[in-house]
Amino acid sequence: MMGSVILTNLPALLVAVPLLLAPISALFPFAGLAWAVALVGTGASLIFALLLQSVTETGARISYHLGNWEPPWGIEFVVDSASSLTLVVMSGLGFLATLAARQLVTNEIAEKDIGKFYAAWLLVSGGLFGLVMTADAFNLFVFLEISALASVILIGMGAGTDRRALIAGYHYLVIGAVGATFYVIGVGFIYAMTGSLNMVDIANRIPDAGGSAAIYVGFGFMVAGILVKAAIFPVHIWLPAAYSYAPSAVSTLLASIATKAALYVLARILFTVFSGMPDVVTIALSNVIVPLAVGGVFVGTIMAIYEADVKKLFAHSSVAQIGYIALGLGLGTPASVSAAFIHIGNHALIKGGIFMAIGGFVAALGARASLDSLIGIGRRLPLTATAFLICGLSLAGLPLTAGFISKLYLVRAILETESYVILSLVLISSALSVVYLWKIMEVMWMQPAPARSPKLVENPAIYLPIWIVALGNIWFGIDASWLVSASQMAAQILFDISPGGGA
Amino acid sequence: MMSVQTAMLMGLLAPLMVAVLTPFLAVRHVWRDAAGPVGGVITFIAAVEVALAVLDGETPRLFVAQIAEGLAIEFAVTPLGAIFGLVASGLWILAALYSVGYMRGNHEKHQTRFAAFYAVAVHAAMAVAWSGNLLVLFIFYEILTFSTYPLVTHKESAAARNAGRLYMSILVGTSVILLLPAVVWVWFNTGTLDFRPGGYLEGQIDPTMVPILLGLFAFGVGKAALMPIHRWLPAAMVAPTPVSALLHAVAVVKAGVFTILTVVVYVFGIDFLAKTGASQWLIWLTAFTILVSSVVAISKDDIKARLAYSTISQLSYIVLGAALASQMAVQGAALHIVMHAAGKITLFFCAGAIYVQAHLTKVSDLDGQGREMPWVFAAFFVGALSIIGIPPFGGSWSKFMLMVGAADAGYIAILVVLGLSSLLNVYYLLEPLSRAFFREKIKSVEVKRHPLVVIPPVMTALISVALFFYNETLLELAILASRGQ
Numbered sequence: 001m002m003g004s005v006i007l008t009n010l011p012a013l014l015v016a017v018p019l020l021l022a023p024i025s026a027l028f029p030f031a032g033l034a035w036a037v038a039l040v041g042t043g044a045s046l047i048f049a050l051l052l053q054s055v056t057e058t059g060a061r062i063s064y065h066l067g068n069w070e071p072p073w074g075i076e077f078v079v080d081s082a083s084s085l086t087l088v089v090m091s092g093l094g095f096l097a098t099l100a101a102r103q104l105v106t107n108e109i110a111e112k113d114i115g116k117f118y119a120a121w122l123l124v125s126g127g128l129f130g131l132v133m134t135a136d137a138f139n140l141f142v143f144l145e146i147s148a149l150a151s152v153i154l155i156g157m158g159a160g161t162d163r164r165a166l167i168a169g170y171h172y173l174v175i176g177a178v179g180a181t182f183y184v185i186g187v188g189f190i191y192a193m194t195g196s197l198n199m200v201d202i203a204n205r206i207p208d209a210g211g212s213a214a215i216y217v218g219f220g221f222m223v224a225g226i227l228v229k230a231a232i233f234p235v236h237i238w239l240p241a242a243y244s245y246a247p248s249a250v251s252t253l254l255a256s257i258a259t260k261a262a263l264y265v266l267a268r269i270l271f272t273v274f275s276g277m278p279d280v281v282t283i284a285l286s287n288v289i290v291p292l293a294v295g296g297v298f299v300g301t302i303m304a305i306y307e308a309d310v311k312k313l314f315a316h317s318s319v320a321q322i323g324y325i326a327l328g329l330g331l332g333t334p335a336s337v338s339a340a341f342i343h344i345g346n347h348a349l350i351k352g353g354i355f356m357a358i359g360g361f362v363a364a365l366g367a368r369a370s371l372d373s374l375i376g377i378g379r380r381l382p383l384t385a386t387a388f389l390i391c392g393l394s395l396a397g398l399p400l401t402a403g404f405i406s407k408l409y410l411v412r413a414i415l416e417t418e419s420y421v422i423l424s425l426v427l428i429s430s431a432l433s434v435v436y437l438w439k440i441m442e443v444m445w446m447q448p449a450p451a452r453s454p455k456l457v458e459n460p461a462i463y464l465p466i467w468i469v470a471l472g473n474i475w476f477g478i479d480a481s482w483l484v485s486a487s488q489m490a491a492q493i494l495f496d497i498s499p500g501g502g503a
Numbered sequence: 504m505m506s507v508q509t510a511m512l513m514g515l516l517a518p519l520m521v522a523v524l525t526p527f528l529a530v531r532h533v534w535r536d537a538a539g540p541v542g543g544v545i546t547f548i549a550a551v552e553v554a555l556a557v558l559d560g561e562t563p564r565l566f567v568a569q570i571a572e573g574l575a576i577e578f579a580v581t582p583l584g585a586i587f588g589l590v591a592s593g594l595w596i597l598a599a600l601y602s603v604g605y606m607r608g609n610h611e612k613h614q615t616r617f618a619a620f621y622a623v624a625v626h627a628a629m630a631v632a633w634s635g636n637l638l639v640l641f642i643f644y645e646i647l648t649f650s651t652y653p654l655v656t657h658k659e660s661a662a663a664r665n666a667g668r669l670y671m672s673i674l675v676g677t678s679v680i681l682l683l684p685a686v687v688w689v690w691f692n693t694g695t696l697d698f699r700p701g702g703y704l705e706g707q708i709d710p711t712m713v714p715i716l717l718g719l720f721a722f723g724v725g726k727a728a729l730m731p732i733h734r735w736l737p738a739a740m741v742a743p744t745p746v747s748a749l750l751h752a753v754a755v756v757k758a759g760v761f762t763i764l765t766v767v768v769y770v771f772g773i774d775f776l777a778k779t780g781a782s783q784w785l786i787w788l789t790a791f792t793i794l795v796s797s798v799v800a801i802s803k804d805d806i807k808a809r810l811a812y813s814t815i816s817q818l819s820y821i822v823l824g825a826a827l828a829s830q831m832a833v834q835g836a837a838l839h840i841v842m843h844a845a846g847k848i849t850l851f852f853c854a855g856a857i858y859v860q861a862h863l864t865k866v867s868d869l870d871g872q873g874r875e876m877p878w879v880f881a882a883f884f885v886g887a888l889s890i891i892g893i894p895p896f897g898g899s900w901s902k903f904m905l906m907v908g909a910a911d912a913g914y915i916a917i918l919v920v921l922g923l924s925s926l927l928n929v930y931y932l933l934e935p936l937s938r939a940f941f942r943e944k945i946k947s948v949e950v951k952r953h954p955l956v957v958i959p960p961v962m963t964a965l966i967s968v969a970l971f972f973y974n975e976t977l978l979e980l981a982i983l984a985s986r987g988q
Binding site for chain 2: 393396397398399400404405407408411412415416423424427428430431434435438442445446447448477478479480481484485
């Protein structure tokens, strides 16, 4: 039967379809067609991810053997509640970002480059999906590189409007390569000591390796490498420039899906690959991840407060929000990890909408979005600005928005661990985040536009996708049952896969 | 007879409808301006219906949505909530009328935006009043803050923006840093966020933590304006006077003290609080706030600033009633929500009427103006006496009950504080009147007549008188509340 063939091959399709469509879209000389191919690719991914999620949401685990090679020798894709939730979030926002990209891209990228642009776009998406599904530590490195190199291309394409995009892309290339190298060095150590590359298999073999220092070194290298990719303080330095000088559409894509995939991988490494040495992992969590997460929360928030360039401001804000997610992972309890997953979903929704809306401002203004150029934009582009306002309120955690749900569960998880110092730091930073948000809202809504500013027209192709995301922020703020239970299941699954336990 | 659910729906939706329709009704200014009072009447009828059901011993409920497991958006009206609902909706009718007169008389800009956000704020206040659990209370508490921000910064001047920043940073800051963890703490410890008769924290929380949790609530609810987190209230006076009158003397600040009272009665339980003595520190802090803000009020020459500090002092009366944790004190506190609302809205209406008609904002400018605006000053006189607590005005009852409550609980010093505060009230509230009537006129002003800003204060002044004689229903609700039902 056709249906079951597709079902059993879903994990492979999720990676293969975007990767195969990439060269096709590069061949198209027309921007519209290239975009259509990208839309088909990301739309198909969303459908695949939703199917996978529906199969795995109750805790089932799909294992796909590439080329029918049995694990641990062959490469295995694993989809379970944790990865399928991440995939749905990524593919959903990826699809919406593609939808919005059509108009956002036209002003920023030369017509002749648009085919290549969408090719890189699809490569990033496919690579990141593979990153999330693969159960092979080395294969993960391959996907890491595919998505990273394609991201560099996308960031560099911002050079059409701002030459600084080239430097930003170069920084990302170098720093990202360092991260990937760290990761692969770590994998080398682990392979040497355990003789396996399959994640579950490694987990099972680590106790036999008997606490060898090489394992610890490998662990350190792998985690450090992923910290770079996930843009966790203090190795986040590539992120602000990359997000802010990339074309608007690319900022949307990267902010809502790229770091999310890396954070998911971090969770997998901490809780699956090294579940065989819980003591060391616990030390790493409480002495490294948690302090870095809290540091990121503060540094990101404070940098955002003093930033005048709006894209960069929200890039700094992303560093802070990634800190919240990392904190949830770092606290290492089922409640906190599920809070991290909740925020992975909600933050993708929030930042996706925010960067799309900024793209809308940039497209309408034809200038970088800064605190000066946005003066009075609320009345000049009311639809885009209102959607932006909703996403912003969600970022601030106003009740009845998605951001509030994240905050609620994160606070509860921290209370549960009785770490009151962390709790107060998180709450203070969360209150501070209102400061940078309000700075923008004041400019947008409370100040009249400068005299003789030209009338702006709103383009439905730009504001409709933004509104879908904005309404999503409200929807998931009122009916959070699905995300909350999926996240709790994800956390449970992550903790259940212990050595010998298999699935 | 409509069902109680319908009434609840009506009371919650009518203000929201007004807000949504205002931009569309703005094609005719009369339509737009009629929407507020009409919405007020509908909301008030609904609030009366709901209050009657509560008096019958029911708990009217309205389920809206399930956010996630254990987190529901649900409304359930407690006797306390019924009281606050009546106050907010009843006074909205007059405030909406007044607001039309004020905004027109003053030729304010952006009247449509103003009317819309005004209605959203009332909606949030009604939702706070009728909230069925701590989560809903918190949700609409926050929405109330955000919806009043455009009203505070209405003038869009630099001063208004700065005041708006202070307003947001204190209200949002305290609620995020203190109130949210307090709510989550209750949720985490007890597994529920519901309000229950008699409270439910007893046995669920380490007794040594009770004062801390109470502190998180008391300071987390910035809207109750306890010192030292009171600064936002005087800052909010930059808003047009209808905002100061309904929102910053009634809806917003009363939402604050209502939250504290509700948490004390339905989450902590007054018996539990009295037993552990966890609220003693709060008694002294409210006493401090009452006296200090009264003294500050004396020093303020700006009428609205003076009234704002008077409000801070009066809010602490209500928090004091909660902190005393005796039945009589809670009754007094519940009634004081009503009595102070009627009195203080009158005073603000008068301040606004004086501004619209004569463009005077300072107490020292009022010299000899009494005869120019006799109705306004008569209303001011009644409102002032009610706040001071002199019979036959409403405020005397609640103050009396609070004093009895303090004596019951054995706090003689609090009696002295309350007495002293009344004396200070006499000074700072009657000084403007004595200046207006017994001093030589120093400024000759042209008084423009705007009946829509004069009728509402006269009405609320009459309400203050009526509340002295006819208050059985409210008292019954207050008694129900004090029994923790």
